[in-house]
Amino acid sequence: MSADAILEVADAVKDFDGLRAVDGASFHVERGSITALIGPNGAGKTTMFDLLSGFARLNTGTIRFAGRSIGGMAPHRIARLGLVRTFQLTRVLAGMSVMDNMLLAAPSQPGEHLPSLILGPRRARAAEARSRADAQALLETFGLRDKARDYAGALSGGQRKLLEIARALMTQPSLVLLDEPMAGVNPTLGRAILDHIAALREQRGTTFLFVEHDMDVVMSRADRVIVMAQGRVISAGTPAQVRADPAVVEAYLGSASPETTA
């Protein structure tokens, strides 16, 4: 595949209880791109995200991330390699403050390990101060600065979505999987999220793979689009290429065009 692929999936198969959720899917995601993963309900998109992030195990096939095989790796190890995900239904840590949610995501905090915590409390404190500054900055961008001390459980649905994305970015990832980042978010906020994603891609070269039903967003924001149906990848390419692919149109149950199924 592409020489510059950060993520490569080949012939991925996943069964649940005799039900084949992913059926030999193959695709790749280019480094530094914003890629959309679309498909009708039941196409296997969320299962694919679970496979990529280690929450489900492949039956057969391979997944390579940044040159390493990550099929079967535990979720936390995949996350440490720089591949983080958000969830379709937001999963903020409701019983912790917004700031604690952010600080939890900070990578390589020595204070999280008992030996280094006890032996080097000062280093832990220094790392904590740095993380706090980073978190402040991210919360600022996502408009959550005033909420830093609130319990995450007290946030509105849209704010939770923002927090979850901000938290994922806090891990300093190279690839972020966003499962329906726009769902339940008001359009203004949604645009802000998308702008921020675009900016991050520019500044840090972060790669984004997102599942989205809003075809306007997909077509206007994504560099590449991957289409899944019935557990397989049926099409991949630029938005324009995908839109023109008859297989895609058919997959969306014969509807005139993908847009109408948002």
Added chain:
Amino acid sequence: MSCKIGRLAAWAAVSALAIVASAQGAGAEPLDLKIGALLESTGPLSELGPPAEKAINLSATVANKAAKDAGVEAKVTIVSADSQGDPQAALSATRTLVDKGASCIMGPSTTPESISVLNGITMQRKITLWPLASSTRLRTVKDDGTIYRPVPADDLQSKALVKAIENHVGKGKAVAIIFRNEPYGDALSKSFTTDWQAEGGTISSTISFDPQQESFDSEAGQAVDTNPDAYVVIDYPETYAKLGAALVRTGKFDAKKVFVADALSFAKVPDNIPPEALEGAYGVAGGSPTGTDAFKAFNKLWDEAGGVANASYTANSFDAAILCFLSAVEAGSTEPGAIRDKIRSVTKDGAPQFTIETLADAVKTAATGKEIDYVGVSGAFRFKDNGDPSSSLYDVFQYQGGKQVKIEQVNVK
């Protein structure tokens, strides 16, 4: 010289007594004795609680009546607390009893509870403890003369069992031991094994069973499978009701081969134990002269009082409380240390004998400070230096028609 000092001391003692006496006279203070009952009211041994409670309450009734009849101003009240069958809870329960002013403590039923209670509190306060635990382990702790056991220790009992089996089955026979997996059964089975083998006998099987079980059929089967000449059963009534039924169900069981230890000794076989499991069975009970007038009087009292059925060791609990009461009367004090020092004076060999039927006279005599010998429902008490009964006389009894019948007495020095 020494004579002079002796006379001086006597004078001092007399005048001290006079002061005490006058102080008592001035206040005209009646004796207000509180006896603590440490009962297994809840927890794994909770079936032991109600009969023990009734026995101790009966003792208070009897003692109060005797005091009134004797014209002695003394009152016995029972304060009770739940030991939960657990050493730690027993310790807390005892603290409450002490808080409520108990001078003696009746119970608890197990060695672990007794040890924690002793080490934790009664020894420091010189409060006498009257445990129903018969384990020799209890004698490995230093008790400062505060433990008095109304039941004989296991090492004597195992010898009595050996004699009983030799008399009724024969020497050198094969015996199956079945015991409830608890300190009592465990310790007694070990000492019996040693004693029986020392006499040339064999042990065909030793089966211990967990009391918290749904069924005992496999255990029963294992016991009868070896076809022993005799069974030694060390068990409490609650579990023997189930185990005994299982033994009978094997179809190979003969109750006449059974020899039970003292926890299964009762005047009348309780309702819940199938008659077939005990009819014709033998047993031993330390210094428990069935058929005496005191024994009959106690059983009559028990039946008249209503409530729970009689069980094992109730007579021992009853006697212990009476001993505490008489000692307090003798001491003219409810101070635990003073009571402790008088226990041997109310169980004095050779002194005038009294039973529960003549308790009023006993109180009258004791109040004058004279030594007496209270012969209890469970027999006469002769305490060794360590507070264990020294009596080496055991009744061998047999259950005939559901009733305990004394067959003989054995001496196991």
Added chain:
Amino acid sequence: MSIDFWINVGVLAGIYGIFTLGLQLNAGFTGLLNFGQAGFMAIGAYTVGILVVDRGWSLWLALPAGIVLAVLAGLFVGIASLRLRSDHFAIATIAFAEIVRYTLQNAAFSGGNQGVLGFDAEWRAVSDWMLPWLATIGLGAYTQLPLFIVVWLAFVALLLMMKGLQATPWGRVLRGIREDEDATAALGKDVFAYKLQSLALAAALAAVAGFFVALNVTYLYPTVFDPTFTFFGYALLVLGGFASYGGVALGSVLFWTLLEGTRLIETSLSAGQQASLRFIIVGVFLLLISRLRPQGLLGNVNEMRVRP
């Protein structure tokens, strides 16, 4: 109620407090329903007793050995059953504690039915050294007071340690796991390793509590360590407050004042009925607290994640 009564309540509250710090760490801060705490406590206490009596170790050396063994047991139980769903984990840990108890009752090394006795001479020496000193301030008559002082010193020290630990990034990861272990794993945290640490640390606390139980009871016997101990621990945890270490101290004192105080109520009931009544009160109380103030007195309702 005399001073003795309060000292006894204090000793029990301190011991159960130390024990429950571990439950708080597990249930309150990690979301683990550990119902096997009494088993870890038994392992700690028996290790101390056996090493002192059978091997002639010093009591003070046996204590750390007991803690180490309890921690190993915690790791073993964790590795075997931490992957179970939460209610299965709870049942598995009870089963573990019961296996420990039956083993202690039946095995030869633990003294079986005869228990372990005679390990506390070195503690008695310390206690006897403290008593004259206490006598100078007029408290020499209370023989349980030295134990009370030592238990509470240990409890307060451990409480502060746990509180401090909870405020670190390490503690934050545990809270993250309590809230949502998948989301925490998705942020790169090794959830299993943290749960294991939480369980092992709770086992260590249980072993310390077991050490003090041994000093208090002076005799080791399996029934002391039955599951009721763990149930009581949870009862006082919820009373004092979910996810609050201060709540453990408050809850423990209140719970034991209630439980022991009910012994002192004078009624015309029989001993058996009064004993039953105590436990009816505890039961009603558990029902009421779960219903009316599920987060407990000092607990924070926001930290009490609703688990379906």
Added chain:
Amino acid sequence: MTDTTQTERTEARASVLSSALAALPRPALLLAVLIVLLCALVIAFGPVRALQATVNGFVAGSYTGLGAIGLTLVLGVLKLVNFAHGDLLVTGAYFTILFAWLGLPLPLAMLTAMLATAALALATEKIIWQPLRLAKAGSLQLFLSAIGLGLVLRFTVQFFAGSQVRTLGANVVTSIAIGPLRLGTLQALALVVGISAMVIVGLVLRFTSIGKEMRAFADNRALAEVSGIDTQHIINVTWIASGFLAALSGILYATAIGSFNPNFGITLLLSLFAATVLGGIGNPYGALVGGLVIGLSQEWSTLLFNARWKPAVGFALLILMLMFMPQGIFGRAKRRS
């Protein structure tokens, strides 16, 4: 989600161990294992001892299995770990004593006791469980409430009836001889009642509309609610059935064992849970089979070790089952949402 991913990982590990056997359905696999074990025991200890232990295992297992049927319903349908279930057994037995004391003939007293216990179980739903559910209580609160309810039930019984040993006065010593083997008459009755209860509950769940609704509700609560089933009705019926079955098994246990006090429920409780988990939560056949498996393994173990280890054998089996077959013998792997 949390739970399934974990279970799934464990399963993946376990399946490596038993991949060859995994093709067989679990009940058949279990039967095969039991037969192999029985053959081994027959060879090692002779047919009489091995078969007698097997008969005893069935008896012990029927006590637990029957008690577990009511427990598994509540656990399966309501997802409630009912720590008070053992005390419902006790309540049933003591209601019988109460009604007999009030003058009812024994069989009628037993029936009334079952109805009264069913009513009591329904009352606990109304007073305790429904409000907790509405308040969205977490598993810890539910656990503690169940423990609290258990204490209240057990000690209320003890308050009025005392802790001394009771008996229902049945003849517990007769037995049926099958060749050299013996089976107690009342024990046989317990076995028959246990199997009948299992079959009846199984048929009700399978063929009646309320049974189907209960299964649907157990499978997917949200879906059942959406599809217009009267969920509160299902919950009520579950509690009534659970209370009735608890009393039935409590009475049978009390009758067949012959001697009991208010503690018998709590001592039985962990075995009941073991049977439930072993059989697969929510499945009445599973509960009884789970009970029988525990009974068999405990009684068989007496051939190998001293009988005092019996309870520990049951707990060890429970832990092993939870680790390697968390869905139980008759349970189904949970489908991902």
